[in-house]
Amino acid sequence: MTAGGNTARRDTWPEDLIGPVQKLPACKELWVALSGGLDSSLLLHVVAAVYPGVRALHINHQLQPNHDQTERACVELCKGLGVELEVRRVSVDTAVGSLEDSARAARYEVFKEVLQDDDLLLMAHHADDQAETVLFRLLRGTGVNGLAGMPTSRSLGRGHLYRPWLGVTRSRLEQVAREQGVSWTEDPSNQSEVHDRNYLRHSVMPGLKQRWPGLLKRVAHTARACAESEILSQRLAELQWQSCGDDKGRIRLAPFSALGQIERRNLVRWWIHGRGLPVPALSGWDSALDQLIHAGPDRSPEILGNGFCIRRYRDHLYLVAEVRIPEAPRSLLPGQLLKWGWWTLQLVPDSLSTTPESSCPEIRVSTRQGGERIRFGANLPSRSLKTWLQEQGVPPWERAALPLVCEVSAAGEAWIAIGDLWCSEQYSGGAHAAGWRLIVERDCD
Structure with missing residues (x-):
């Protein structure tokens, strides 16, 4: 010392x-x-x-x-x-x-x-x-x-x-x-x-x-020049995102495929980095992106990263973060914030309700097991959940992880929510019928 x-x-x-x-x-x-x-x-x-x-x-x-x-x-x-x-x-x-x-x-x-x-x-x-x-x-x-x-x-x-x-x-x-x-x-x-x-x-x-x-x-001069070049690359990506990105955080394939190879790599790396994820050191970026763009409808190409992957579905590229999905159904209790894959779920009391927590119905959350049918209204016929999810454009990997919420009572079980895609009138809005409001939010687009 x-x-x-x-x-x-x-x-x-x-x-x-x-x-x-x-x-x-x-x-x-x-x-x-x-x-x-x-x-x-x-x-x-x-x-x-x-x-x-x-x-x-x-x-x-x-x-x-x-x-x-x-x-x-x-x-x-x-x-x-x-x-x-x-x-x-x-x-x-x-x-x-x-x-x-x-x-x-x-x-x-x-x-x-x-x-x-x-x-x-x-x-x-x-x-x-x-x-x-x-x-x-x-x-x-x-x-x-x-x-x-x-x-x-x-x-x-x-x-x-x-x-x-x-x-x-x-x-x-x-x-x-x-x-x-x-x-x-x-x-x-x-x-x-x-x-x-x-x-x-x-x-x-x-x-x-x-x-x-x-x-x-x-070396300091070189570092500053590289930093300025990186700023310009990010600015270009931000501008091109305006035409290639959508409000769901996806990349639309049509305008993306019209970009040059260097621009594609730059945009995808900016996309990954913007989500706080490590950019993979791939030697074959151009080849990997070409496969995503030109793959047939029956193919499922992907780019693997550390804790995420990039997938294609219905003319869009998705940046899919790696998450853990509960293996068994779970109960959702009043005031509890339940983390479920890319979603969070919560039961909150209706602002006009004086119903005590002890009177809250039993609410259970699970994933698809196959063969589920959903009734979207009391006077409407039931529908195949699988078919409905396909119609909504939900990617296959999300269908398997989607939290399905049901109310359990003496009369049986009734579906009240499908992820953040649909919620029964009893548990949405003012929630006057149930006295409780179900909030399902997706926290990772």
């Missing part, structure tokens, strides 16, 4: 460090992600000099032998600066994927949990981190979006993440930290070249910087 003390005074910090901190976006609560290392420790000092009410958040991954020492150092640092500190210990899944990715996922889950509406979380990433990120993504294989590197600002849960020092080099941060006597703790894993990013940092980047002294600025 480097020796130092509390130096949090506004007039002691150079302009290139304090200037970006003084220009932060407005926020309700300001946080600094504090790892205990040089970068985040220095950032907390500078931020505390400008914003007395800043709070710090330390995530202890419990992976390094000195993790207790690092946590104590963060506590002492915040105590000396008069900064409120929140410490969260997480368990990192070391059996799935890379350790770096798992630790990052665990860390960001905490960030999302802590941040409230309009909160701002500062991170101390700098120009060297940005260059490493761009090069690392290039070597792994990426598109323009990946080569744009880390954005200065982005949404994170209910709040936002902000990186004020992406234009400052690591050597400059270390120079200022030593001059000001800032204390920090070294992470022993940062020296191990087993991790790819550490290999880039210690064995690749020094040689590149020596050969091309302006490397960091060049």
Whole structure:
């Protein structure tokens, strides 16, 4: 640990460090992600000099032998600066994927949990981190979006993440930290070249910087150019969605097939990303989309992604999120919010009713078993549910998951709702007959 003390005074910090901190976006609560290392420790000092009410958040991954020492150092640092500190210990899944990715996922889950509406979380990433990120993504294989590197600002849960020092080099941060006597703790894993990013940092980047002294600025320029290109691609997708998309979140095949191959890929990737889903790294995008467009009516092609798939039905493309459907029927109780696949169901009392909950009829939710018939009115004949769903244009995968709601009484069972497609008059509108109103909403189009 480097020796130092509390130096949090506004007039002691150079302009290139304090200037970006003084220009932060407005926020309700300001946080600094504090790892205990040089970068985040220095950032907390500078931020505390400008914003007395800043709070710090330390995530202890419990992976390094000195993790207790690092946590104590963060506590002492915040105590000396008069900064409120929140410490969260997480368990990192070391059996799935890379350790770096798992630790990052665990860390960001905490960030999302802590941040409230309009909160701002500062991170101390700098120009060297940005260059490493761009090069690392290039070597792994990426598109323009990946080569744009880390954005200065982005949404994170209910709040936002902000990186004020992406234009400052690591050597400059270390120079200022030593001059000001800032204390920090070294992470022993940062020296191990087993991790790819550490290999880039210690064995690749020094040689590149020596050969091309302006490397960091060049990479930053490339990242900005790629970011601008990505913005233009998104804007194009938004414009083309106006002609290809519909109010149900689907893509209409006729105008979509008229687009060029690059435009199709761009629109579909924008579609996936807009739903908060990871875009698949497919090598055969054009071939996969051609199959969706030109497949015969008896075929069911699909593009598989992580947690979703893209399917075709009746001249539309559907983005189908992966969901769990209850295997057995469930009772729907008053005031309960029942999650059922892509739908949520709820029984609420009629605003004019004084009926107690104990008098609510038994309501049961289930899926199709086959052979069901529905009567849509007291004086109407019953109809085959299968035929009716086909007439409504409900895709096959949704028919199997659709929540069917029935009222169970001494007189028998009576269907009162078919997903969000139809609801009996007794349980819709004012619900005067039953005293209860059934609300079925689709929460994932």
